[in-house]
Amino acid sequence: MTRALADVLAANIHQYIVQTPIAPGTRLPERALAERFHVSRSPVREALKRLAAQAVVAAHPDGGYAVAEAVMPAAAAATRETGDANEQTYLAIAEDRLAGDLPERVTENELMRRYRVTRAQLNAILRRMAQEGWIERRPGHGWMFQPVLTSAETYRQGYRYRLLIESAGILEPTFQLDRAALLRCRAEQEVLANGGVRTASPAVLFDANSRLHETIAACSGNAFIVDGLRRLDRLRRLMEYRKAVDRDQAERRCQEHLTLIDLLLTDQREAAADFLKLHLHNAVREKTSD
Incomplete structure (x- = not known):
């Protein structure tokens, strides 16, 4: 498991907590999070450790982690701002794909220029799209969109x-x-x-x-x-x-x-x-x- 994977997953879980929203004290089962984000339980466990260090989650009396009673406002606001920006870019890519404005094959540099995002932001978005099954990495170079309903x-x-x-x-x-x-x-x-x-x-x-x-x-x-x-x-x-x-x-x-x-x-x-x-x-x- 790479450090980058745990970092991205921690950000995704934090965004999920803030946007849903999930009430303080609610337990966060590893298995449910693994199913939600289409990963194994090991990276979920590592991501939760990172969030515990940030006081976003806290140890639960029965084991595992729960949403912290008081998530730090500044951290929550920063996560929401980043999540909102990524969500807007994600939806813009989806809309452009449905409208036929994006070709079947694209590169990361093309997407970065078109949507004015950093490579780190784009990587998080592409990972999410790949997990959801509507884009996949091409062998060697670039990405390929998968078929979707269009009419x-x-x-x-x-x-x-x-x-x-x-x-x-x-x-x-x-x-x-x-x-x-x-x-x-x-x-x-x-x-x-x-x-x-x-x-x-x-x-x-x-x-x-x-x-x-x-x-x-x-x-x-x-x-x-x-x-x-x-x-x-x-x-x-x-x-x-x-x-x-x-x-x-x-x-x-x-x-x-x-x-x-x-x-x-x-x-x-x-x-x-x-x-x-x-x-x-x-x-x-x-x-x-x-």
């Missing part, structure tokens, strides 16, 4: 595909509830539903919501269902960023997520499958009405 019709087709597979996954004979993973998703959705959705970035909203749907798909025990949904989520990510966020609709979808989770936790699978269909129908109607 309203393919976007609608994606939702119709989800209607076919997601509710069916809940009714699979191999379905086995991952209660711990679902409870982590519930905690995240509860934060959003209780006001977090009003300030969360489009990327934070997409990640939280896709993580819940993929967690439920993984419970199906059907590798084709979960793999299909993950591939689709990579393809539709940029289309979601392009759409203006209706905060009222987003909050309502988070409330629906809580209902869906509670149906699953109480073993009401048929009701959950029906509710998921309704939820997806509502989402596609709201998002394609413009």
Whole structure:
């Protein structure tokens, strides 16, 4: 593990704490952070040590770390400022890619000149994009964008595909509830539903919501269902960023997520499958009405 990886990951975790926001005292499980940032637990552990040294997190009585009771205001403001700048650049790249203003292959120097960012800033953004699956490093030199959904019709087709597979996954004979993973998703959705959705970035909203749907798909025990949904989520990510966020609709979808989770936790699978269909129908109607 490189020092650079731990530094970037620490910055990403700090940004996640500030932007979500996560209440002081909330525990930060290594496994959940590893899943969120698509890394192993070892770099997460090292990143948390760095954040502990900065008083961003503190040791939890039951082990591991929790959000510190008082994150230093200056450090939090600096992190938010850097995170906001990186987020704006990230979204600008996404928009330019969707608009066809960026070629399939690009170099770091080209991107630095175009978006007026430092190499360190660009490296953090490229790492995030690569983790999300819409760009990858070319052997030897440069980067290559991966295919994404680019039209309203393919976007609608994606939702119709989800209607076919997601509710069916809940009714699979191999379905086995991952209660711990679902409870982590519930905690995240509860934060959003209780006001977090009003300030969360489009990327934070997409990640939280896709993580819940993929967690439920993984419970199906059907590798084709979960793999299909993950591939689709990579393809539709940029289309979601392009759409203006209706905060009222987003909050309502988070409330629906809580209902869906509670149906699953109480073993009401048929009701959950029906509710998921309704939820997806509502989402596609709201998002394609413009």
